[in-house]
Amino acid sequence: MIETLKDIALTGFTVINNFIFIYVSISVIWYFILFFVAAIQLRKTFGLEDKTPYRELLESSFTPPVSILVPAYNEEAGILPSVRSLLAINYPEYEVIVINDGSKDRTLEFTIEAFQMKKVQKAIRKSIKTQEIRDVYVSEVYPNLFLIDKVNGGKADALNAGINLSQFPYVCSLDADSVLERDAFLKVMKPIIDSDGEVIATGGSIRIANGCKIERGEVVDIRLPDNKFAIMQVIEYMRAFLMGRVGLSQHNMLLIISGAFGVFNKEVIIQVGGYLHSTVGEDMELIVRLHEYVKDRKLKRSIIYVPDPVCWTEAPEDTSILRKQRSRWHRGLIDSLWKHKNMFFNPRYGSVGLISFPYFVFVELFGPLVELLGYVFVIVGIAMGKVYLPTAMALLFLTFLNGSILSLGAVLLEEWSLRKYPRVSDLNKLCLWALTETFWYRPLNTIWRLEGFWQFLKGNQSWGEMTRKGVSK
Amino acid sequence: MITAFYWMLYICGGIVAILFVIYIYLLSQKAIDNAKKRRLAVRRERLEPLVLSYLKEGESYRSIYHGDVDDLKVLKDVMHEYSQLVSSVDQQGRVQELAARIFTEPFRKMMRARRYSTRMNTLFAIEELRIYTLRYDVQERLETPNLEPLEVHQLYRIMAVLDPDELLEMLVDPNREPLPNFMYRELLLKIDEEMFWTFVERMDGFPPLLRLCVIDIIGNKRDFRYLDTLDHLLDSEQAEERIRALKALARIGYVRDSQHLIQRATAESWPERMMAVKAMGAIAREEFISVLQNAMRDSSWWVRTASAQGLLRYPNGPQILRTIAETDEDRFARDMAREWLEARQ
Numbered sequence: 001m002i003e004t005l006k007d008i009a010l011t012g013f014t015v016i017n018n019f020i021f022i023y024v025s026i027s028v029i030w031y032f033i034l035f036f037v038a039a040i041q042l043r044k045t046f047g048l049e050d051k052t053p054y055r056e057l058l059e060s061s062f063t064p065p066v067s068i069l070v071p072a073y074n075e076e077a078g079i080l081p082s083v084r085s086l087l088a089i090n091y092p093e094y095e096v097i098v099i100n101d102g103s104k105d106r107t108l109e110f111t112i113e114a115f116q117m118k119k120v121q122k123a124i125r126k127s128i129k130t131q132e133i134r135d136v137y138v139s140e141v142y143p144n145l146f147l148i149d150k151v152n153g154g155k156a157d158a159l160n161a162g163i164n165l166s167q168f169p170y171v172c173s174l175d176a177d178s179v180l181e182r183d184a185f186l187k188v189m190k191p192i193i194d195s196d197g198e199v200i201a202t203g204g205s206i207r208i209a210n211g212c213k214i215e216r217g218e219v220v221d222i223r224l225p226d227n228k229f230a231i232m233q234v235i236e237y238m239r240a241f242l243m244g245r246v247g248l249s250q251h252n253m254l255l256i257i258s259g260a261f262g263v264f265n266k267e268v269i270i271q272v273g274g275y276l277h278s279t280v281g282e283d284m285e286l287i288v289r290l291h292e293y294v295k296d297r298k299l300k301r302s303i304i305y306v307p308d309p310v311c312w313t314e315a316p317e318d319t320s321i322l323r324k325q326r327s328r329w330h331r332g333l334i335d336s337l338w339k340h341k342n343m344f345f346n347p348r349y350g351s352v353g354l355i356s357f358p359y360f361v362f363v364e365l366f367g368p369l370v371e372l373l374g375y376v377f378v379i380v381g382i383a384m385g386k387v388y389l390p391t392a393m394a395l396l397f398l399t400f401l402n403g404s405i406l407s408l409g410a411v412l413l414e415e416w417s418l419r420k421y422p423r424v425s426d427l428n429k430l431c432l433w434a435l436t437e438t439f440w441y442r443p444l445n446t447i448w449r450l451e452g453f454w455q456f457l458k459g460n461q462s463w464g465e466m467t468r469k470g471v472s473k
Numbered sequence: 474m475i476t477a478f479y480w481m482l483y484i485c486g487g488i489v490a491i492l493f494v495i496y497i498y499l500l501s502q503k504a505i506d507n508a509k510k511r512r513l514a515v516r517r518e519r520l521e522p523l524v525l526s527y528l529k530e531g532e533s534y535r536s537i538y539h540g541d542v543d544d545l546k547v548l549k550d551v552m553h554e555y556s557q558l559v560s561s562v563d564q565q566g567r568v569q570e571l572a573a574r575i576f577t578e579p580f581r582k583m584m585r586a587r588r589y590s591t592r593m594n595t596l597f598a599i600e601e602l603r604i605y606t607l608r609y610d611v612q613e614r615l616e617t618p619n620l621e622p623l624e625v626h627q628l629y630r631i632m633a634v635l636d637p638d639e640l641l642e643m644l645v646d647p648n649r650e651p652l653p654n655f656m657y658r659e660l661l662l663k664i665d666e667e668m669f670w671t672f673v674e675r676m677d678g679f680p681p682l683l684r685l686c687v688i689d690i691i692g693n694k695r696d697f698r699y700l701d702t703l704d705h706l707l708d709s710e711q712a713e714e715r716i717r718a719l720k721a722l723a724r725i726g727y728v729r730d731s732q733h734l735i736q737r738a739t740a741e742s743w744p745e746r747m748m749a750v751k752a753m754g755a756i757a758r759e760e761f762i763s764v765l766q767n768a769m770r771d772s773s774w775w776v777r778t779a780s781a782q783g784l785l786r787y788p789n790g791p792q793i794l795r796t797i798a799e800t801d802e803d804r805f806a807r808d809m810a811r812e813w814l815e816a817r818q
Contacts, residue, residue: 121815196653390478397481
């Protein structure tokens, strides 16, 4: 009897072990494919002059004007440098709309004072329903800077209010605590202009500003942070953007454009009803909905990621905040996928339904679950002694490949194509830290994301408070 | 499972080894790059005075360039800077002449290079330095099948600066792929006044998209010479052409025949009415006031808001809006007038 139970347990162990093995192998292969597609694409534009092609856009009166929306909830630490950096970008015509979403701190007062803002009566077209708007302000110094003061309604609601006030055909969502490169807008708008409007949304890269020297709203020296969590996020963002998005973007399979830096065709956003309030993953949900909208109407429209323009943003250096962010992201991911589950393996939605949706479900959504199981099995296998040691070690190597080695690949890919970090020492540091990923950062992330999973099942939809230091001096 | 273990070991080891090689390669690249930058800086110190003296005194250009790759790169940068710096036509001519002498042969090869970024950078330089000796190469290159759209666009840009007559023929050629709107506009802005006049004269035979862009550019130029053309276009059969013509009139701020404009304010489509109202606001003639007052009661929000905005450009506009806000029987007209009066404060 005991023998049979033991047999069953061992067979079970082997079966699950093999399952994890196959699962991780497939996801590794998938990532390698993305890696190669990205490498070819990125390298193609390496060394391309990046001033001349944009000069004409900058000088042309036909470059479509953009409304930049900056939702701000308790952002007193970072809002001023961020707005200042926006007022100095290179773009022919734009307006900046800061939306104070019922902040409890002095975001509103700071902004009003710094930019000498006065109340105006503005005729607002209520294209999307939002929480009540208390006041609209305009700056006396910068006529293209507006401020909306509204009742708290969440990030999505704030963005919708901004869309209602905006006068221009394209809107850009931007996080309040980030700094844009001067030419970022020209670069992110170029595909839209080049395609004559066929591209309805574009997103740029997000990088970590911690450690960089930022003066008067401009990154003057790109450096690595000292905090180990911040460094890991630098690597993580390289991997997510360069490896993950370039490949998907080429075949119009992108399911995420980061809410921190994305440009959208306003008309289309209004037609799909704006950002959704009832989710914490409003940026991803919108993109999924746009795909659905486009495919349902059989339109020829695309959503594109542009690697070069960078928006520098502050990464949390403290585990408790990072943990909240990650669990929230995972909740947002699950929520966006769940709300559009009809697209899953649905040939009607083309490659989005057949490739990228399943990828997000199997690899991104269930990834942490299988990874946790993997970590447990490695430990159990080692503990069970000699016979299972090879199995456990094989799995460990595979996890190492999936985590550390791919991240190392992403670091090298960045160096091969964009080269944002000028110092040799920074490159060395990045490579070494990337190799440690599997042993501490990734397991932590796995747990945090599983927490998000759990919270989703429990129906928790809160954002969690986030305190910031501000990136700029 | 033992085999799996070995397999994984080999795969991981192999990939780490490959990445290590890439890492070493990138490190040395970084070093080589930095060394190259220093080397180029030295070359530049030698070459810059030579270029300057050629441009000033017409010294022999033979001493400048001997076919060295580094020199070519430095010269490209130096000439690029000068071409942006010098302003007189005479000096521009000298820069371009020197550029043509130095770059014609190397660029002829480089514009057909295998590397996309080399080709594109060369094409940017050809346009910037106006290397006219390469105009036939550019034209020929445009016939190459399966070029990337961005490359095609850049080739067209060069045509606009080097050979606008030929460009015109290419644009009206029905066998060619039509270009996107923004390209047409860009090209039309690049050609000189005289050439643009030729385009306007021949626009009847243009493909529809190009026609629309020509109208846009007329508005952009704000030149009274084209008023007759616009007047004529107000009677076009294409609604979009009428709208663009109205938009151009709004930008120019003048129209010959007021009645012609007033007729358009009763058009069927709201975008056309809106543009007519906008033009009336921009031109601000007495006879438009009553039309604008009527437009305040239009069924479209856009027309109402445009007419309120237009009325505000008249000296007595605020007074008119106040009257509408207080006494008009149409609720929407009252609301719009009030909103704009408040916004004005």
